[in-house]
Amino acid sequence: MRIPLVDLHSMHQELSGELDEAWGGVRTSGQFIGGPAVERFEEEWAAYCGTKHCVGVSSGTAALELTLAALGIKAGDEVIVPANTFFATATAVVSTGATPVFADVDDATLLLTAEGVRQQLTRRTAAVIVVHLYGQPANMTAINKVAAEAGIVVIEDAAQAHGATWEGQRAGGLSRAGCFSFYPSKNLGAFGDAGAVVTNDAALSAKIRSLGNLGRRGGDPYRHDDIAGNDRLDALQAAILSAKLKRLDAWNAARRRAVQRYAEGLSGLPLRLVAEDPDARGVYHLMIVRTAEREALQRALAEEGVSTGIHYPIPCHRQTPFLAAATPRLRVTEAAAQEILSLPMFPHLSEAQIDRVVQALHRACEASAAKVEAGTI
Numbered sequence: 096m097r098i099p100l101v102d103l104h105s106m107h108q109e110l111s112g113e114l115d116e117a118w119g120g121v122r123t124s125g126q127f128i129g130g131p132a133v134e135r136f137e138e139e140w141a142a143y144c145g146t147k148h149c150v151g152v153s154s155g156t157a158a159l160e161l162t163l164a165a166l167g168i169k170a171g172d173e174v175i176v177p178a179n180t181f182f183a184t185a186t187a188v189v190s191t192g193a194t195p196v197f198a199d200v201d202d203a204t205l206l207l208t209a210e211g212v213r214q215q216l217t218r219r220t221a222a223v224i225v226v227h228l229y230g231q232p233a234n235m236t237a238i239n240k241v242a243a244e245a246g247i248v249v250i251e252d253a254a255q256a257h258g259a260t261w262e263g264q265r266a267g268g269l270s271r272a273g274c275f276s277f278y279p280s281k282n283l284g285a286f287g288d289a290g291a292v293v294t295n296d297a298a299l300s301a302k303i304r305s306l307g308n309l310g311r312r313g314g315d316p317y318r319h320d321d322i323a324g325n326d327r328l329d330a331l332q333a334a335i336l337s338a339k340l341k342r343l344d345a346w347n348a349a350r351r352r353a354v355q356r357y358a359e360g361l362s363g364l365p366l367r368l369v370a371e372d373p374d375a376r377g378v379y380h381l382m383i384v385r386t387a388e389r390e391a392l393q394r395a396l397a398e399e400g401v402s403t404g405i406h407y408p409i410p411c412h413r414q415t416p417f418l419a420a421a422t423p424r425l426r427v428t429e430a431a432a433q434e435i436l437s438l439p440m441f442p443h444l445s446e447a448q449i450d451r452v453v454q455a456l457h458r459a460c461e462a463s464a465a466k467v468e469a470g471t472i
């Protein structure tokens with residue numbers, strides 16, 4: 096039996112009655128754009144994140160783009176982003192006309208740090224996007240402090256961190272605005288593209304809503320006050336998200352239990368796990384191990400039917416559109432990109448499945464140690 100990297104089927108199986116009810120409700124309501132299902136999810140998601148407002152949008156990328164635009168980030172501005180992130184974090188900055196400035200990450204957590212931000216500050220820096228990568232919250236206390244001193248805005252890319260906490264407060268609610276993706280495989284995933292922005296700033300929330308809804312600011316659908324596109328969350332996705340949100344905490348807890356079992360099983364092997372800060376409570380969107388023998392381990396696992404991934408093999412500053420920017424070497428990010436391997440991780444991953452992955456890794460590590468000893472590598 097193959098072990099997939101992510102298995103959405105068992106989540107949807109667990110919830111099949113509620114999911115049928117959710118889309119049946121939207122079908123009979125006849126309200127497919129906006130309306131009660133969207134309003135309900137926005138209220139629930141704001142409450143969950145501990146913020147006053149939530150604007151549902153069409154994707155995580157749209158959440159980032161709309162937030163930057165609503166903050167007035169523009170050409171000539173620089174926005175600091177970690178180089179170790181999904182491409183969308185950086186491309187959203189470019190969409191607003193601003194320039195992403197890539198920062199290196201911490202070697203233990205692989206996350207942006209206050210020091211990393213400080214090193215990239217210039218007179219042009221307008222904002223920093225902190226990415227809670229792999230579901231692990233960055234040190235927001237330290238980053239918010241540096242940003243306040245520098246007079247720049249802090250935004251969170253919490254697309255992998257639904258429900259993660261820093262000092263007991265949920266990701267997304269730890270800065271001016273938190274951007275979420277509900278891409279199907281995220282910890283809270285829709286049945287298509289979807290996203291949201293959460294914030295305590297009423298004016299910012301209204302501006303984001305207008306920029307995502309053809310510039311409509313008031314209740315009049317024929318009045319347009321901003322030049323803006325269409326980046327709305329639709330009602331079907333909102334209804335699915337409300338149904339799945341009820342399970343999010345239980346599913347995140349299951350992910351943490353899986354990490355615990357992985358960590359115990361893998362101790363003693365020449366693999367490094369990503370560290371969790373004592374003030375952080377991660378939600379393990381991904382289960383990362385670091386190894387100098389990544390290709391060999393990945394191949395050995397594939398032979399035993401275990402799917403793995405790499406998040407991400409090419410750091411952002413090394414992607415084609417950013418090569419011209421000639422970012423200086425980012426030592427930790429570049430080294431990590433050669434070592435990171437994502438193991439199967441999803442809430443319904445069974446103990447037996449984890450043990451099979453662990454045993455496969457033990458065999459693979461022994462085999463590569465034997466090769467080193469024999470001088471064949």
Ligand SMILES: *Cc1c(COP(=O)(O)O)cnc(C)c1O
Pocket residue numbers: 154155156157180181183184226228252254255275276277278288289290
């Ligand atoms: C998934 C993701 C995004 C983009 O979200 P989409 O909904 O796919 O547009 C942005 N940043 C990070 C860190 C992500 O993981």
